Amino acid sequence: MKKNSIKNTRINGEVQKELSRIISMEVKDPRINPMTSVVSVEVTPDLKFAKAYISVLGDEESRQATKEGLKKAGPFIRSQLAKRLNLRNTPELTFILDQSIEYGVNMSKMIEEVTKNIRHEEESEKEDSGE
Template sequence: MRKNSIKNTRVNAEVQRELSNIIRGGIKDPRVAPMTSVVSVEVAPDLKTCKAYISVLGDEKAQEDTLKGLQSAERYIRRELARTINMRNTPEIKFIVDQSIEYGVNISHKIDEVTKNLKDET
């Protein structure tokens, strides 16, 4: 199976949807921030590993705590994933904090500042 095959794209989408549901409703760890979302998921073609990119609304400490909470709940998350998705293998999940949304917001604020300064000068 190629990395970008249709089957792999479907598996990625299904795993992302179920991970979002599990994180939103099933994890009771207080370290996991309530505003945690799964941005994207990359399941390996052999279905053994999975990289889950998560976005956490909050400061750096909230991101670190959420990452630790999700890593400690990985066995529970895998068990729930296996229960809800019928796959040959349930992948090992590696959680990675995705900074792209935060980066985009910062760039947008900087652009707004520059355009405001240009309008003030004229």
């Protein structure tokens, strides 16, 4: 796979920033969870298509409802992008649920729980040995 050029990387960042603003402030669909964030965006070099990776804080039902709401709001979001960004083509958006943030939070909780158990065991060993 070809490495992204500097121009493409900059476009990805701009589209991500504007998508975040549009989703949080402009889209009024009640299905879209207010805790929705755009994790990253990949725009094809010809600017025809874009994959937007979104993260939703909530349960599976909330995630699916948000994805459906974004899919329905796609044409509106695309028109807003066209108004805000000066691009030759405005990319057609595909929304993909990204669970990496949630996965990271769950891993952090598990690590914290394990370290807490280790500390508790060490403290009980010290008490048993009479220190």
